[in-house]
Amino acid sequence: MRVGLFIPCYVDQLYPRVGLATLELLTRQGLEVDFPVEQTCCGQPMSNTGCCDDARPLAERFLEIFSAYDYVVAPSGSCVSMVRNHYAELVGDHPHYAAVRDKTFELCEFFTDVLQIERIEGAFPHRVGLHQSCHGLRELRGGRASELMVDSFSKTRVLLESLDGIELVELSRVDECCGFGGTFAVAEAAVSTMMGRDRIHDHQQAGAEVLTAGDMSCLMHLSGLIRREKIALHVMHVAEILAGYEVAS
Amino acid sequence: MSHSGVDHPRLAAEFVKNDSRAHWHDQALWFVRAKRDKAAQSLPEWETLRERASQIKRNVSANLADYLEEFEANATKMGATVHWARDAAEHNQIVLGLLERHNAKRVVKSKSMLTEECHLNPFLERHGLNVVDTDLGEWIVQLRNEPPSHIVLPAIHIKKEEVGELFHRKIGTDSGASDPTYLARAARKRLREEFLAADAGITGVNFAIAETGGIVVCTNEGNADLGTSLPKLHIACMGIEKLIPRADDLSVFLRLLARSATGQPITTYSSHFHGPREGCEMHIVLVDNGRSNILGSDEFRRSLNCIRCGACMNTCPVFRRSGGHSYKTAVPGPIGSILAPSRDAQQYASLPFACSLCGSCSDVCPVKIDLHHQLLTWRREITVRGHLPWTKRVSMKMARIVLVRPAIYRMAGFLLRKVVLRMPRALLYNPWNAWGKSRDLPPPPKQTFRQIYQQRHGK
């Protein structure tokens, strides 16, 4: 099984540790993992701003780069949702579209759904607040959104809870948006900031030492606030925790 | 955003500036959302009901002309008179004509988002009529001379002390009194006089039944019923999308509406009107006002499913923190940000962007409107029509130019990590850095992931 590693552009540039953690997690499962170096961005920022003509060439590149793999895996629910749910409008008639769409997975769902693994060996003896990144939750259905009256589940939570010593804290608003939202974070900076502060406060009051999420974009926004306001809360991507990395300082 | 249009980011920032008030507003609406969750949980069939409601509404959209004709025929049989209005102006003219024909001077209104959409009140007032909004929340905002900020909770942005002060000035309640029960009792007393003196009652319509020609109006206060049981003239105003095929369909919608809106199992009063009282007249005004256009759009047709429960507003993390007035439309929030641009895309170009695309609205919606996807589609539509601000247009184009060429992408990344992010703070956090106003930028790593990967794999 050949896995194409899809590392979102801003993770590549700013959060290499998250990419490495993802790579290690997949390699440890005995998979052949390859990172095609010509990849850049899936086109989501342009698409979500309404600029389809700017997003389309990136979507086409993506399909061509990743069509050769059995699976495509990314540590981002948001970027995977872009491919799975929004490429149709951009590149729906591309010859590789349907195949790539069906084999592209977010990291945690790749473990639970494709590899059928719900236990990760390792320990993380910390109190952790899980931020349910919206696109992984509501666009990929990686868990039960609190609005829906269906059985409760969370693919990310299952994997985290399998680690020894981890304690997931209970938030008062279990899946409210952090306020990142791509260009929203800048265009609607005031509301975005207030949303982020409210999320952080919820994790604080729940007693979290580490705030984690399946999307680094949410965490870039939250950690930006945490660092600015010198809040005692560590921020780690789910992949880093699952890969057994130490708490980042 | 666009210079002539609604500047949601600016209006939202003003609301957010008062942090304690914005949090108070957020929590009040979150409380309603939590009540909705509890009410929805009480029905194991909740998701089945949502799907059913959605399908019935889509069936209505597919057969709307037939259902409207069926409704008119049956409503006429029931003794009501049906009027058709292409737009707001025609609607207002019809209502005015009816009132004038009955020599009505005093009008009591119950909640109707359609009449808000058509700006009926100012129109009637200009023609010398006395119009009183009788829903307590709507009366409060009417006394304050401002529009409702929420379709179900019109005065959700107002504090009880402010209501107390308002009532003290307008109806002479005790100075400094702010107890909600005391204030609501005072309003009850005063509005009873209005009901008893009214010459005509205007209501909205929650559902119109094609099969029977009846209409259903839902309230908690009983104001629609008082307003239509005393005067001899009842005018009901509705958008054409309010049709449902059969009376039995109400068994789906009445179970969803109040649970989604306020977390009640049903509104206190769900009133079914089939024709006028003896010796009285009932008129129903069917209004298009752009709806037949929306019907033709595969992308936006489902927005006509809306039953105006307001759940998308209560759950929207942006609405809760920016307040309903920041949208500058009769129907604000997620659904309003879809409906408003279909009337005027330039004026409301900022609304589909007043959204983090979290998707909570789509999952909370009792008729399964894919709200956040429609908001995204509107962004594309706004770009195509040339209403996207140049800052966004240019930055996206530049991003594309960089990202389609790996060499340029690596170069830009290098500059970002080695130069931009290492600038002195005073330079980095300049006034044009909207991100950095409240947030730090990430500390730059020494190497990118791809550099580390390539070193390890010798590529």
Add this chain to the structure above:
Amino acid sequence: MASKQQILEAIRRQSVAPVEHPGVEGPWITYDDAPAQFAAALESVGGLCHFVADLPAVNAALAEIPEFSAAQRIYSSVPEIGGANVDMASIDNPHALDDVDFAVFSGEVAVAENAAVWVTDEHVRHKVVYFLSQHLALVVRRSQLVDNMRQAFEKIEFRAGRFGVFISGPSKTADIEQSLVVGAHGARSLHVFVVE
């Protein structure tokens, strides 16, 4: 009529793919103890439920209600209820019912899932009394109690000029800071008597 034709034509010009009406049957909720569910639901919306053996027992229970005892003007659409002193037949103008303190009506269907009681103006000359009366009591038979709204609509018919309303609890508002105030414009209290 030009507007009607234009609107209908505008609608018919749009091509909308057919969607089947899904019907209204489904796995709708039922309760092991519908009366208990009804009573709990009614309490949650601010009303009070009384289970009584027969109509004389309703009279006895009403006498225990302070608002009834204190009422000057009482209307009842149920002949067996005592104390009524408003003769609707002799009143031509509904405005004259403004001073009714307490009104008693018979309900046709009661719904366990939401405490709604279906009432009509079939034997009530001026329906306004449902809403003008300061306090309200509804009398329903145990056999009229159903589990859910689907079952309720099976029992309801609509005729020309006939008004019907589901009433669930007393009138209320939460328009001032989300504080629940019972007694907005309509009844300030609601009692439902379920008669065996």
